[in-house]
Amino acid sequence: xxxxxxxxAEQVPDPFGIIAGNRYEFMINLNVxxxxxxxxxxxxxxxxxxxxxxxQVSVVTYDLIETTTQKLxxxxxxxxxxxxxxxxxxxxxxxR
Numbered sequence: 001x002x003x004x005x006x007x008x009a010e011q012v013p014d015p016f017g018i019i020a021g022n023r024y025e026f027m028i029n030l031n032v033x034x035x036x037x038x039x040x041x042x043x044x045x046x047x048x049x050x051x052x053x054x055x056q057v058s059v060v061t062y063d064l065i066e067t068t069t070q071k072l073x074x075x076x077x078x079x080x081x082x083x084x085x086x087x088x089x090x091x092x093x094x095x096r
Contacts, residue, residue, distance in 0.1 A: 002077075002084050003031040009094050012049075019060060021053025026089055029067060038075055043067030046077075050089045057090045 007028040014023045026048040032039045048062040062085065064073040077085065 002081055002088070004088065005029045005031045007088075007092065009089075009092055011094060019049075019051045021051050021056075023060075024050045024052065024089070024093060026050060026092070028085070028088070038064065038073070040066050040073065042069050042071075044073065046085065048085060048089055050086075050093070052093060057086075057093060059086045059089060 007026055009024055009026045012023050012025045026046070028046045028048060030038075030044045030046060032044050038044055043066065045065045045067045046062055047065055049060040051058060051060050059082070062077070062082075064075050064077070065071065066073060
């Protein structure tokens with residue numbers, strides 16, 4: 001289960017029209033226990049790109065990043081964590 005300590009979300013432009021509908025960027029800070037393989041003493045943030053089109057919301061892509069260094073982490077979330085991430089983004093989608 002993901003433990004979220006904070007987030008920001010904003011609508012971002014898609015100047016090339018690659019993604020149909022509206023595009024949003026979430027920066028989600030995670031609390032990761034030391035015994036978890038994702039743990040970093042520099043903190044862990046998930047950068048998520050979400051699209052909303054015709055009432056349907058889905059995650060396009062996400063990256064795990066060390067919070068203080070902005071270094072990409074070479075990990076993927078488990079399937080259930082990805083589902084949690086998508087549900088969180090749907091629930092916290094900014095108003096247009």
